[in-house]
Amino acid sequence: MPDLPTAPVLLGGEPGSFPHSVLAERHPAIIERVRGAFPYGPAQHRALDALLANCAEGAVEPLPADAPDRDRWLEWDLAEHTGRSWYDVPWLWSESWFYRRLLDAVGWFGPGAWRGVDPFRPFKRAELDAPETDAELAALDGLRELPEEERGRALLHGSLWGNRADLGFRISAAGAEAHGPAPALVADDSEALWSLLPPGGTGTLVLVADNAGRELVPDLLLIAHLLAEGRIARAVLHVKPYPYYVSDATTADVVDALHRLRAAPGAAGAYGGALWAALADGRIDVRAHPFSCAPLPYSRMPADLRAEFAAATLTVLKGDLNYRRLVGDRLWPPTTPFQRVTDYFPGPVAALRTLKSDVITGLSADTEAALVAAEDQRWRTNGTHALIQVS
Ligand SMILES: O=P(O)(O)OC[C@@]1(O)O[C@H](CO)[C@@H](O)[C@@H]1O
Numbered sequence: 001m002p003d004l005p006t007a008p009v010l011l012g013g014e015p016g017s018f019p020h021s022v023l024a025e026r027h028p029a030i031i032e033r034v035r036g037a038f039p040y041g042p043a044q045h046r047a048l049d050a051l052l053a054n055c056a057e058g059a060v061e062p063l064p065a066d067a068p069d070r071d072r073w074l075e076w077d078l079a080e081h082t083g084r085s086w087y088d089v090p091w092l093w094s095e096s097w098f099y100r101r102l103l104d105a106v107g108w109f110g111p112g113a114w115r116g117v118d119p120f121r122p123f124k125r126a127e128l129d130a131p132e133t134d135a136e137l138a139a140l141d142g143l144r145e146l147p148e149e150e151r152g153r154a155l156l157h158g159s160l161w162g163n164r165a166d167l168g169f170r171i172s173a174a175g176a177e178a179h180g181p182a183p184a185l186v187a188d189d190s191e192a193l194w195s196l197l198p199p200g201g202t203g204t205l206v207l208v209a210d211n212a213g214r215e216l217v218p219d220l221l222l223i224a225h226l227l228a229e230g231r232i233a234r235a236v237l238h239v240k241p242y243p244y245y246v247s248d249a250t251t252a253d254v255v256d257a258l259h260r261l262r263a264a265p266g267a268a269g270a271y272g273g274a275l276w277a278a279l280a281d282g283r284i285d286v287r288a289h290p291f292s293c294a295p296l297p298y299s300r301m302p303a304d305l306r307a308e309f310a311a312a313t314l315t316v317l318k319g320d321l322n323y324r325r326l327v328g329d330r331l332w333p334p335t336t337p338f339q340r341v342t343d344y345f346p347g348p349v350a351a352l353r354t355l356k357s358d359v360i361t362g363l364s365a366d367t368e369a370a371l372v373a374a375e376d377q378r379w380r381t382n383g384t385h386a387l388i389q390v391s
Helices: 018-037 042-057 070-075 091-105 121-129 131-143 148-164 167-172 190-195 216-228 251-263 266-280 303-311 319-327 365-375
Strands: 185-188 204-208 234-238 284-287 314-318 349-354 386-390
Touching: 018 042, 018 091, 018 121, 042 091, 121 131, 121 251, 131 148, 131 216, 131 251, 131 266, 148 190, 148 216, 148 349, 148 386, 185 365, 190 386, 204 216, 204 303, 216 234, 216 251, 216 266, 251 266, 266 284, 314 319, 319 349
Parallel strands: 185 386, 204 234, 204 314, 234 284, 314 349
Antiparallel strands: 349 386
């Protein structure tokens, strides 16, 4: 692997920092929301209490010998981090560990009746069922008359800004949506993206999804558009193998989104039908690779995933967490070239992301200066800016 440039890895230990607030405030709030959403029994309440205490002062504990994914977590540095504080290990790792432990607490992996019950499902469903989703779907009717390129651009932006639909983020950033759909693109390589997907394309788009509901719906619409317009022949949609970061999409969420689309009137319903047919005949494939929930950067991806990304015409990584994993969860100088930190990626890659954490690369010096002048450093985390970067 070529040498990557380095910058400090983000840790959660510094009070006042964004990572610290996620560990100290967001995670306890998520536990209480989940607790309030299900009629859990005493065992789960006790496990959630223990997790709360563990969040505050605990150390990383080993997984039991019979945990189904113990070997995988050992490959993912569990032994190295066992006994250390959540605040001292890489933030990317401790966040991921939190979701793994939360699933344990509610019985997701267990043999009992709560096995496989998604603790975030009520929140994801509520968003999908919200009137705002109806309005977004109805707006598709207005796109029908647009020339293909304009429609494509609108759907790309729908998928991009759909990334604000992140329920974990909303727990600690109330009001972020009130800023409106600010056209605040801090980097825009969309021309390069379209040049990789010309009409008459015979290739495969890999879309690594982020959130369910109001992000996944526009992601699916974009895929439907690219297939219908002959810009790709196939699409592979990567989702999470288990509930993660509150709103991340699983296979069940894809099913919910497709039902929602198919039941909608007008253009949305037609897109839903086309997507359903494309899944049936194999033009769209859904994957839930274990590495999608790994607490590691993509530079450590396993060989099978590397081969899949290498074979794709383009891999689109959605969202903030995927961005952190793509460029490395480090405090890069913002003008660090995106190309340089993604050199290791085995094929063409695009990031579509709204900015919700400190990590950023590929800005021009002028853009960085303008953002800092207007907002100090708040632009990094307040979810009102977005980027399209291609390498
Ligand atoms: O990946 P997404 O859904 O766009 O965002 C995930 C997120 O909410 O979680 C992290 C903090 O918990 C941040 O990276 C980001 O704000």
